[in-house]
Amino acid sequence: MLNIILKPQENMKSFTFLLILTFLLKSLIAQNPADYVMGNTGVINDAKYTEDVLENQYPGFKQAMQNAFENSHQFSTKSGQVHTVNVVVHVVWKENEENIPDSVIYNQMDILNADFGRTNADTVNLRPIFHSVAGNPHIQYNLVHIERVQTNETFGLTFSGLPDKVKRTAEGGSDAWNTEYYMNIWVCKIQNTFGALFGYAYPPAGLSNWPAGSSAPSPELDGVVLDFRTVGDNNPVPYPNPGGGGGNVEFAGRTAVHEVGHYLGLRHIWGDGGGLFGGESCGEDDGMADTPNQGYQSEFDCNTSNNTCIDSIAGQPDPNDLPDLIENHMDYSSETCKNMFTIDQAMHMRGVLENERFGLISGLASIENVELLNFDLFPNPSSDVVTLRMDHQNANVKVFDAYGRLIFSENISKEMHTISCSDWAKGVYYFSIEQDHKMATKMFVKK
Numbered sequence: 001m002l003n004i005i006l007k008p009q010e011n012m013k014s015f016t017f018l019l020i021l022t023f024l025l026k027s028l029i030a031q032n033p034a035d036y037v038m039g040n041t042g043v044i045n046d047a048k049y050t051e052d053v054l055e056n057q058y059p060g061f062k063q064a065m066q067n068a069f070e071n072s073h074q075f076s077t078k079s080g081q082v083h084t085v086n087v088v089v090h091v092v093w094k095e096n097e098e099n100i101p102d103s104v105i106y107n108q109m110d111i112l113n114a115d116f117g118r119t120n121a122d123t124v125n126l127r128p129i130f131h132s133v134a135g136n137p138h139i140q141y142n143l144v145h146i147e148r149v150q151t152n153e154t155f156g157l158t159f160s161g162l163p164d165k166v167k168r169t170a171e172g173g174s175d176a177w178n179t180e181y182y183m184n185i186w187v188c189k190i191q192n193t194f195g196a197l198f199g200y201a202y203p204p205a206g207l208s209n210w211p212a213g214s215s216a217p218s219p220e221l222d223g224v225v226l227d228f229r230t231v232g233d234n235n236p237v238p239y240p241n242p243g244g245g246g247g248n249v250e251f252a253g254r255t256a257v258h259e260v261g262h263y264l265g266l267r268h269i270w271g272d273g274g275g276l277f278g279g280e281s282c283g284e285d286d287g288m289a290d291t292p293n294q295g296y297q298s299e300f301d302c303n304t305s306n307n308t309c310i311d312s313i314a315g316q317p318d319p320n321d322l323p324d325l326i327e328n329h330m331d332y333s334s335e336t337c338k339n340m341f342t343i344d345q346a347m348h349m350r351g352v353l354e355n356e357r358f359g360l361i362s363g364l365a366s367i368e369n370v371e372l373l374n375f376d377l378f379p380n381p382s383s384d385v386v387t388l389r390m391d392h393q394n395a396n397v398k399v400f401d402a403y404g405r406l407i408f409s410e411n412i413s414k415e416m417h418t419i420s421c422s423d424w425a426k427g428v429y430y431f432s433i434e435q436d437h438k439m440a441t442k443m444f445v446k447k
């Protein structure tokens, strides 16, 4: 028995989507309102819905998307090298509890780095039959800024679509930093309107073979959106029972891991088969050779007896029928059971970073910012004082030592500012200045 509700999807094309969703939601609700609110979990599929909406509007859309997905499935050739992505977190809050503390965000970054570096402690829970396919993405995330914005707006799935207004300052949200160079994560309260939506993310832009009529993605809307209660595993605010009779969903900071997986091009492990309202189907695949075929999503549980399709992992002969890989981050199993990406998933995400999302690892962000934000340090080297001369006022100035330790942080409102460095140990330091979403860094030598 399948208990999926509506699963709006994190992917795709916002503007087209908004228009189509308006039309489709109305007609679907008119036809079958129960499907919108029933189901064991009361949880909306973050990736299925848009696809079906677009297929309805543009017949052939799914095939085109599959072609594009396969075209983009370029495996990384630099498997040993760690890719580091700079991250900006926007906390857009209305009630105080939504303004989650830094400690929760840091905790979330630690979880992302553990899961994408396969250093998470619970890898030991992976069933031995899957040990040979466990992959290490070797991707790390570097938090460069937390932007906090108080708002009067609310955010949720509505008749007009996904709550992308959280990404626009003018609409009560917070404008993205350059999405080509930074992974933006917006944290807000996502209203439970038709069902619970824990988060969503758009897959990489720039994939070919999209059908005519679906507009190009809007770059400033690219990134990950998370409900504030899903962030971290030290979150002080529990997510309420999403409804539908399935009980509470357990969170462990893996909503972000799942959404970042989408952001880096991964599909749900069950291939989003079964039609708009779910249903068992072994006919759809996630495009990964080493994930067992799975007929439908897990129900936010840890059911190791799930075995929805007769399948085998590539290289292992039938009838080596594998159970469902509920330990995978791209399932809808309990977050406490998730502990792995497969090798193919890991390589696919690395491939996306080396191609469609190359800007994130290119290092071009710092070059761009040096060009846009100029400052000088003099004298350099120096033994007692160093003067900072900036083109602009009101910059956040930070100084790090050679070990990356923060030794100075101040908001400086003058174009010229002199800092005493007489107490600093001899050696190399890095001045980082930040203003209006731009950053620049220069080396300084204390003698």
Ligand SMILES: [Zn+2]
Pocket: 010, 045, 046, 047, 258, 262, 268
């Ligand atoms: Zn998803």
